[in-house]
Each structure stands twice: as structure tokens, then as C-alpha cells.
Amino acid sequence: MESTRSRIINFLSENQDTYVSGQDISNELEISRSAIWKHMKELEKDGYVIEARPNKGYRIIESPSKVSENTLQWGLSTEWLGKSIIHKESTSSTQIIAHKLAMENAEHGTVVIANEQTAGKGRLNREWHSAKYKGIWLSLVLRPNILPNLAPQLTLLCATVLATVLKEELNLDPKIKWPNDIMLEDKKVAGILTEMQAEQDKINYIVIGIGMNVNHDMKDLPNDIQYRATSLKLQSGKEWDITKLIQSILERFESTYMEYMQNGFSTIKEIWESYGYRIGEKMHIKMFKEVKKAILVGIAEDGALLAQYEDGLVNKVFSGEIEWFSKTE
Template sequence: MGIEAPTLLSLLEEKQGDFVSGEEISQKLNVSRTAIWKQIRKLEAQGYTIEAVNRLGYRILERPSRISPVELSLKLKTHTFGRNVHVHEVVASTQDVLRDLAEAGAPEGTLVVAEQQNRGRGRMGRSWVSPPGKGIWMSLLLRPNVPLLQTPQLTLLAAVALNRAIERVTGLDIGIKWPNDLLIDGRKISGILLESATEDERIRYVVVGMGISVNLEETDYPEEVAAKAVSLRMASGRVLDRIELIAEILKEFEELYSVFNASGFEPIRLLWEARSINLNKPTALMTAGGRIEGIPRGISETGALIVETPDGGMQTVYSAEINPWEPAAGQDGQQKA
């Protein structure tokens, strides 16, 4: 005879944080110890933190939080961003859900949030780790009145908005890796993906996907990414309120978007450059056309990276995988006249 997770969950909930022995669970539910353990693992996959101690049994240490549209609306300090919100338990990708809404005429500022994504994606086709109840997996709809060429500017704007909002809530020191990855001590805590729909060289709409590792623990990361990633909880030592963080991000995003619409890209460019971890450091960039080595010096008017190459020339890079580079002997990252 098998058991269902809710039945086991109700038994653990009844004890209000006290241990329930495996023997007691086995007798009350008429199941084996192996069946109990399998259901414990299922509850953990849903975001519960359950402690198991020999001779004592099991107890719930932490319950998964849920993002409530009502609670979010109460905390919002925006005019339009997040005012039209769709919250889902599980989706393949919030990008796909919001794109369908955009095609149906959803207004600018529409937000899609999911507790879990099955096929969340990042830049360059990478998958994104998005376990239930522990992160912020959301997409925001923009309908900017700008030419297609200026799309990279919005990517950098999104990075600055997340950087400023997360630093304000957590107090952590966060840097931006070009173009829009957020890092703490070299480990990634957030990724941003912009996908646009165009017509006649103009942008119809932009879907801004944001994945933020908020309350993930080390065991939530696959082995192949554990050394490269970190969560805000791991970095700060405390569990964070995801709804509060979403509200702060939307507030900052809307304010910077208003600045962008009123004053252009220059204020955003200066904010981005002040937070960059790549500028003026030897860097190797893997582009579609090959490897470029040099020193990033700034951001162009269109949002591209301006790289000074070893021969003293300047090269503009729009898309690349970026990594540190060790110059040959005699090159110190400062080009000679």
C-alpha cells in the first residue's frame, strides 16, 4: 500500500515542529520505512525542509512560501509594472506564458510569476535551475517606442534595476558581468533574458525574463553548477521575503524605465558602468566570429561593449561569452601610446 504526500504532510504538521518517529508514521499510515522516505523526498522537492534524526524521526523545519497576487499588490509601489499579474504554480517558462499574453494585447507592465519552471532558460540556450518556492522566476512585458537597434540598452537597464533593488533589500555587494549577469564574489545569483517581437525594424514588445536565486540552498544546485552559483540566502545568511523583493525590483525597474524614456540611454549607461566587474580588466570574449582579447573600456550608445585590443584598436562587441584573460608578458592591460 502506498501513501500520498499530503497524508504524510498532515501528520508532520500536527506535531508543529516536534519530531515524529518513523515507527509512528509507519503504524499510522500502514507503510514501510522506504515508502516514508520516498514521500519525504517528494515533500522536499516541493520546497519543504525536513530534518531526519536517528531514533527521533522527522520534523518540518521550514515550509515553502507562496507568492500571493493579493500580497504582492499590497506591497507594490508602481503605477503600471506588476499591476496586471499572473501567478502560476508550475509552467514550462514564464517567457512563453507572457509572450502569449503579449500577442493577445496585454498592456505594458504585465507580469507573469511562477513558483516553478520546468524548462526555464537563460542566455545562449542554457537551462536555468528553478526549484519550487525558493526563487523568483518571472517575466515582465515592455512595449518601448524605440528602434530595434536599441534593444541591448534595455538589457543593460534590466541589469541595473535588479542590481540596485537587490542591493537595497539585502545589503549585499553585487556586481554586473556583461551584459546582465549579477554576481556575488564571482558566483551568479541572477540571470536576465530579453526576447523581442519586431515589425518593420521597430519593437512591438519585449519580454524581460528574470531568474533570481533567492532562498535556494547548496543541495538545490546540480553538481555541475554548484561552484558557479550562489543564492541570496546563502550569501546573506537569512531567508528573504520574495514578495518584498519582487515589489522592490518592479519599483526600481519602472523608475529607471521612466528615466530611459525621458532622457535616453546615457543615465543608464553611467549606472551600468559603475557596477561593472569587467571594465578595464583583461578579458577574452568568445563571439560568433571568433575569440577577441582585450580590455573593455565602456559601453557604446547602442549598449554594445567597447573593447580595446592589444594593437590599440577599438572593437565593438554586441554578443559574446566573456571570461578573464591573462595578457602576454609585457602587457599590463594598459595600452601604450
């Protein structure tokens, strides 16, 4: 359920070009004028700059740069994604919290976000270093009405969302390394982890985790991954507003998800292939005990990667079989 403070922020954001009277807020939220005043003081503690004028009302003139439930709600233009936000200053993993909430019937579109993860993880239980205040560490709780075998499509959908935000809003040139890595100049900047709880023919819930390195300097990345990891700041030479970036991702994810639920995977597939890392290039692919040359040609409806071999056959391959960083003729 949306908090009173979030409702105040949303109400003010809908009327951000004018003052909103205390009486209007009281009528809208069904709370007393004194309760409104107390909430405004709490918002100021969170870093909001609120202008209050006698006989006019309240107006938020500046929101804080730090990530919190309140700052994310302010200006977030979504219908259902992020209406319930759980924010943690520090936690072991947003995935763990999201799974727990999902099992407790958290609503579709719940977002769990942290300023720091102490035990972040990626695919195959690989560690994900989640530096405090430097990146985006969040998980989404979804309850899609699709068959369990289609769940991998949501990983690919999420990848197109991240790539599109980086390209269209940050003017960067991202690529998607199948199935879940966002790359900038051959280095990983973001990853996606999709997990679900399902029955044979029904998904109970899906948790999608997103980790993105945003304002890391080189010293913020562990020594053993500096050669293969990067951040938006390292690639662009500038710092980014993490709150606004999260809002952009949530807004883009919601609209893309709704289009997917209405029209299926074909558009997502086309967009993914336009960003696909090394699509159209020859690669070394391990097949049993052989290493064969093949051209990566796209993805299948089930989310598998497709490769065309020298004999003309097109087969599905898996990430463990591809020598991503080898060069071939």
C-alpha cells in the same frame, strides 16, 4: 484588467494606518457589502490576517510571505507595472505565458510570475533551474516606443535595476557580467532574457524574463553548476522575503524605465559601467584565430561591450569571444 480582490488590497494599502469601512469599500469598488465580506474571507485563505471591527471596518494587519497575485499587489507602489499580475504555482516557463499574453494584447506592464518553472531557460536556450519557492521567476510584458535596434538597452537597464536593488536594499556587492548576468563573488545569482516581436521600424512587444536564486541552499543547486552559481542566501547567510524583493524590483524597474524613456540611455550606461564585471581589467579576447589582450572599458550605445587593445584601438566584442575567468597581467 485589475481584479476586484487586487483593488480591495490596493484600497486598504492606501489607508493602512486606519480602518476602512465596508461602506467606503462598497462605494469605491461599486460592489455589495456581502461581496466584500466574501472577498475578505478569500484573502484570509490566502494567508492575510484581516482585522474587522464593528463600526470601524477592515484593516490588513499582516500579509502572507508566500508569493501570489494578492501578496504582490499588497503594498506595491507602482503606477503601471504589475497592475496586471498572472501568478502560476508551477509552469514550464513564464516567458512562454508572457509571449502568449502579449500576442493577445496584454497591457504594457503585465507581469507573469511563477513559484516554480519546469523548463526555465536563459540566453542561447540554456536551461535555467528554477526551484520551487526558492527564487524569483518572472517575465514582464513591455510595449516601449523605441526602435527595435535599441531593444538590447532594456536588458542592460534591467541589469542595473537588479544590481541596484541588491546593493542598496540587501547590502550586497553585485557585478553585471555583460550582457545579462548578475554576479556575486564571481558566481551567477541572476540572469535576464530579453525577447521581442517587432517589425522593421516598430516594436510590437518585448518580454523580459528575470531569474534570480534567492533562498537556495547548496543542495538546491544542481551539482554541475554549484561551482559557478550561487544564491542571495548563500552569499548573505540569511533568508529573504521573496514577495518584498519582487516588489522592490518592480518599483525600481518602473522608475528606471520611465527615466530611460524620458532621458535616454546615457544615465543607464553610466550606472551599468559602475557595476560592470571586470571593467578596467585586462582580459583575453579571441579575435578570429588569435587571442589578444585588451582592457574592458565599458559599453556602447547599442549595448555592445567595448575593449581597448594594446595598439590603442577600441572595438566592440561579444560574450563568446571573452575568456571571462582567465587571469591576465
